[in-house]
Amino acid sequence: MAELDGRAVTDGEWQALALTNYGHFTTMVVEDGRVRGLGLHLERLERDCEVLFGVRPDRDRVRDFARRMAPARGAAVLRVTLFDPAIDLGSIGGPAEPRVLVTARPAGAGPAGPLRVRTARHRRELPQVKSVALFGVLRQRRLAQRAGFDDALFVDGDGGLTEGATWNVGFLRGGEPVWPRGEYLRGTAMTLVRAACGGGEDRVGPELAGVDAVFATNATTGVRTVTAVDGRSFDVRAADAAGVARLREAFLAVPGERL
Numbered sequence: 687m688a689e690l691d692g693r694a695v696t697d698g699e700w701q702a703l704a705l706t707n708y709g710h711f712t713t714m715v716v717e718d719g720r721v722r723g724l725g726l727h728l729e730r731l732e733r734d735c736e737v738l739f740g741v742r743p744d745r746d747r748v749r750d751f752a753r754r755m756a757p758a759r760g761a762a763v764l765r766v767t768l769f770d771p772a773i774d775l776g777s778i779g780g781p782a783e784p785r786v787l788v789t790a791r792p793a794g795a796g797p798a799g800p801l802r803v804r805t806a807r808h809r810r811e812l813p814q815v816k817s818v819a820l821f822g823v824l825r826q827r828r829l830a831q832r833a834g835f836d837d838a839l840f841v842d843g844d845g846g847l848t849e850g851a852t853w854n855v856g857f858l859r860g861g862e863p864v865w866p867r868g869e870y871l872r873g874t875a876m877t878l879v880r881a882a883c884g885g886g887e888d889r890v891g892p893e894l895a896g897v898d899a900v901f902a903t904n905a906t907t908g909v910r911t912v913t914a915v916d917g918r919s920f921d922v923r924a925a926d927a928a929g930v931a932r933l934r935e936a937f938l939a940v941p942g943e944r945l
């Protein structure tokens with residue numbers, strides 16, 4: 687299901703997004719008309735739109751278009767993408783009028799399982815923006831999966847772990863969360879968990895010195911245990927005992943905001 691500014695999307699508009707691939711998005715879970723961290727999602731859209739297009743979208747208009755695609759009951763995953771179908775590779779420098787594309791899909795049933803990841807040297811282009819240009823991160827995910835892992839965990843030029851392909855990473859030391867230090871895309875789920883549970887920042891390398899557990903945060907999957915990083919393994923029950931279960935419960939306890 688998809689709508690552009692509240693109406694059906696034409697083939698030409700889809701083609702513009704596919705061929706020019708310039709825009710930004712946010713993905714949220716709607717449960718019975720409410721979104722956990724809705725304000726953060728809307729702030730991201732406003733901030734990123736100003737960076738990419740030099741304008742800020744009307745927040746109420748974005749909400750209206752998203753609300754049209756949300757079920758009155760039950761859960762769905764909405765992706766809100768802002769792009770301008772009128773610009774192309776040759777006219778990318780001209781004035782832009784970003785449009786609001788909303789797509790909907792069913793939410794996953796039950797909690798997401800643990801992750802096994804391998805590290806890879808990679809830095810997201812313009813890491814402060816959630817861009818539709820996902821080639822770099824998806825290539826690293828593909829390479830990781832071809833090597834037998836679930837996903838990739840990125841290492842920056844200074845040797846610190848920063849983020850996963852489409853999720854944030856965190857660590858537990860002595861029961862307290864530790865968040866990466868560096869440049870990476872800071873997600874809404876990470877922001878909510880950090881607001882609820884605190885934790886400082888530190889540069890953690892792939893050797894994971896002093897780390898008791900590793901976890902991933904994402905708006906659609908919540909808090910997941912990372913059970914392997916390269917050759918080092920973490921038991922799910924031990925990770926939950928170290929504090930991952932507490933972080934997961936804190937995320938789920940965040941009340942949703944009415945869309």
